[in-house]
Amino acid sequence: MPSAGASGARAGLEAAIQGIWERHRSDFVKGVEDLESAVGALLDGGLDEHGRAHAERQAHKLAGSLGMFGRERGTELARDIERALGAGGGPRRSDSLRLSRLVGALREELGDESNAPEPQDDGAQATDGSLDRATLLVIEGDGDLGARLTTEAESRGMRSRAVRTPSAARAAVAHERPEAVLLDLTLADDSAGALELLSEVSRSDPALPVLVLTSSDVFTDRVEVARRGAFGFLPRSLGTVGVLDAVEEALGRRTAEEARILVVDDDAAVLAAIRAVLDREGVTVTTLDDPLALWDVLESVVPDLVVLDVDMPGASGIELLRTMRGDGRFRNTPVLFLTAHTDRETVNMIFESGADDYVPKPVVGPELRTRIENRLERIRLYRKLAERDGLTGVLNRRTAETALERLLRNASLLEQPICLAMLDLDHFKQVNDRYGHAAGDAVLRRFGGMLLAEFRGEDVVARWGGEEFLVGMQGMTSDDGVRRVAELIESFRTQRFTAPEGGFFQLSFSAGVAAFPSDASTVADLYRVADEALYAAKKAGRSCVLPAASLPAAALAR
């Protein structure tokens, strides 16, 4: 039989199986949703035997089905989930994070749920006719607050949209690519769903900052929320104006981390083409078609890189650059020229005027992108070198001090706690003495990496000096901080480091914790008190964390 016939039959069977998949997909999604509910209940400490057995059955079914549709990874994930749910004595609360990761991955395997039609009555309200790009997505169960927040956002020139259900939120994130998300954790009485949503959204690629709305009358497990990647906490009591102020600040700071490129050309078509080539994640492009307005725009944008056309009516690019180089603020700003003339005379003039590079016109996308990338890479590197500790990648002390001041200022404006922890590796000198400095550096690097993985968003992670590190945690009380650090101590203790002569070694760290406003109200005092607590932890036998509140009053008064 000709193989074409066989492969045709095979294709037909595949298409028919795909049809079966489509028909049953909603059942599989429902199964995953049941798993999500079970994980949520487990997190809340309320997964009973009935719920556990039901979830285990769902996982078992998914494991048995998904692979049949070519989704082998789905089967593996479901099997892992089934095993975790059925393990002796049932899953423990501490298994919930792992389970939630597995269930999240499983949901991904089922494909983009947002393709499914949204129910009309999902509470979605557009405050802008065009839904192609909402700047702020408000996910909030009580439609009233959502409406007020979107109105306030609109009045500030932000596009905004409010949704009430996790599924509507997923669809909005997928299709509208918001730049920030405000999430109410009490969403439609489904706090587990809201938590799962938080994990998904904050880990989406590109990452989205999620600000979590908290309420004094609802208990929020802030440690859990922070772990799931929340960018920061905002109390509802701030009101719409206060909340939007905080959102704008978060967005502004994010923009500040992006590379800003200013492109000046009198030809609008060239500007559009360049924007299309450069506009992407991590880059903000400003275009200007009037060279005479350059000065105003330079001052407001403060670009990291300027792209100038050589031939423009009114002012030549070369004259503009000479003026720029005469101003201290823009003396070192990298400038790249666009030119239709690449004769030696023009090229010489370009470099003599102080340009860094040039790109011949007509502009070819890949070449422009490559040249600009090279410049940006160097800029990012210099910035990083100035802010980060070279060995561990965490902030250096000088940058951290500024960041902590900002953290404290915001905390006091938003009436949120912050927690500061000083961490110090135990007997680190012995590591250097016994295994050499390379081994010591490896320990510091891994420790820094662990801290960066654990603390994200608004949190500050810095190397304070030697083997001493500092962490500033937004929205965390002293108890929260102690809990997080204690868990880190546990996990760090089990890590193995390879000794140069073979074998491995392990070590621990000690920590002291102080919080605003309970222990101190300035960065300097917080640092001092946390350091006292660290000293007490060392004296208490190391490998432990102590809160400032546990110290005798005399120690604090010093």
Next chain:
Amino acid sequence: MKPRHILIVDDEDDIREVAELSLESVAGWRVATAGSGPEGVSKALEEPPDAILLDVMMPDMDGPSTLAELQRHEATSDIPVLLVTAKVQAADQRRFEALGVAGVLRKPFDPMTLSDQVSGALGWG
């Protein structure tokens, strides 16, 4: 030669549908399906198939109970049964094999090769 006749007993709609499609279109077998143990037993009694694919985990009357029921009736006691299970532990596999079945198939199965697996387990050339 008359095409083989297979009975699929599984409470999951999607699995029944895929297995039926696969055995019919790849191997050209005649397939009957049942969504529960009792339904499977009555269909097998009505028209004894050449083999039965029997799901292990079903509500109310599970695979092993259905198997016991089939073995109790003279008309169905000789029909070879393949248990189908998503349980992967070796202990489970051995327990199922000890029930007196022709074989155990693992879920999820590959629809392209399911008929080969069935033929292989039953020694059909």
